[in-house]
Amino acid sequence: MTKRIPVILDGDPGHDDAIAWVLANASPLLDIKAVTSVCGNQTIQKTTYNAGRIMTLIDLNVPLAMGRVKPLVADPIIAPTVHGNSGLDGPALPEPKHKPVEQDACTLMAEVIEASEEPVALIPTGPLTNVAALLLLYPHLKPKIRHIYLMGGGIQYGNWTPAAEFNILVDPEAADIVFTSGVPITMAGLDVTEQALVFPEDFERIRAVGNPVAKVVAEWLDFFYGFHRSIGYPGAPVHDAVAVAALIRPDIMTMEDMYVAVETTGDYCRGATVGDRLGVLHRPANARVIMGIDREAFVDLLVEAATCYNKGGERA
Ligand code: BDR
Ligand code: CA
Numbered sequence: 001m002t003k004r005i006p007v008i009l010d011g012d013p014g015h016d017d018a019i020a021w022v023l024a025n026a027s028p029l030l031d032i033k034a035v036t037s038v039c040g041n042q043t044i045q046k047t048t049y050n051a052g053r054i055m056t057l058i059d060l061n062v063p064l065a066m067g068r069v070k071p072l073v074a075d076p077i078i079a080p081t082v083h084g085n086s087g088l089d090g091p092a093l094p095e096p097k098h099k100p101v102e103q104d105a106c107t108l109m110a111e112v113i114e115a116s117e118e119p120v121a122l123i124p125t126g127p128l129t130n131v132a133a134l135l136l137l138y139p140h141l142k143p144k145i146r147h148i149y150l151m152g153g154g155i156q157y158g159n160w161t162p163a164a165e166f167n168i169l170v171d172p173e174a175a176d177i178v179f180t181s182g183v184p185i186t187m188a189g190l191d192v193t194e195q196a197l198v199f200p201e202d203f204e205r206i207r208a209v210g211n212p213v214a215k216v217v218a219e220w221l222d223f224f225y226g227f228h229r230s231i232g233y234p235g236a237p238v239h240d241a242v243a244v245a246a247l248i249r250p251d252i253m254t255m256e257d258m259y260v261a262v263e264t265t266g267d268y269c270r271g272a273t274v275g276d277r278l279g280v281l282h283r284p285a286n287a288r289v290i291m292g293i294d295r296e297a298f299v300d301l302l303v304e305a306a307t308c309y310n311k312g313g314e315r316a
Pocket of ligand 2: 011012013014016017040041125126240
């Protein structure tokens with residue numbers, strides 16, 4: 001059996017973050033070393049609480065650390081219209097079994113990376129605040145970061161402004177630090193995540209799996225789709241799970257290497273990820289950008305992940 005890849009999950013759960021973590025925890029390829037929360041979809045208190053509730057649901061017993069209370073420079077932006085007031089509205093969830101550790105997110109990430117024999121992959125599915133802080137404060141650890149698989153940005157369009165996707169818009173300064181860090185990046189932006197649509201009939205496949213985790217995932221999808229249906233989507237775009245899938249099933253995706261700059265100024269374009277697809281800037285590529293996905297294979301992956309949990313909720 002091949003060695004499992006050590007990973008840190010960093011997110012702002014959030015329904016799609018939660019589903020991404022269910023997927024990561026189900027994969028025999030990954031060894032989750034820690035979970036860190038970031039402010040984004042909701043305040044840091046709420047996303048940390050939600051992270052603890054998800055970890056308890058899926059019996060993920062690793063350290064959880066809380067991120068900074070705000071982005072590096074900007075004021076927080078939250079997304080209650082998408083994820084509800086709790087940041088994870090919908091089904092009832094267990095109370096967190098474990099408290100967050102004393103260290104903040106960035107310190108825990110550094111400790112885990114330092115202690116790991118193998119380079120560690122980071123999977124950020126919220127604003128890049130914690131990852132940027134890690135890169136700024138511990139630059140000597142860069143060689144021990146195997147790869148960053150992030151959900152954020154969009155080469156062709158935004159979702160929170162015409163130019164910017166939510167995670168990048170919330171903390172563009174952090175995103176700029178990450179994209180200029182030299183650490184290998186795979187970007188799951190809106191170009192692909194809006195193709196990663198899970199339709200109501202797919203929810204039923206997941207619900208029919210029947211274990212407690214599968215039932216909750218189906219109810220998260222019901223809630224998450226409620227917002228997206230109201231703005232005309234035929235299904236729920238499970239953005240953050242694409243970042244995990246990029247690590248475990250890259251064969252179901254198409255990708256392009258390119259230079260990606262993050263716009264940190266501007267009246268209309270702050271937070272945009274500007275991808276030089278034509279190579280006119282003559283700069284070396286700093287990101288592998290996912291542009292397409294086999295939607296049905298992605299849904300199958302989520303269904304398979306749901307079947308990995310047993311009746312008590314833990315991984316079978
Ligand atoms: C991103 O924004 C958040 O609302 C989701 O969790 C996802 O990470 C999509 O733009
Ligand atoms: Ca997220």
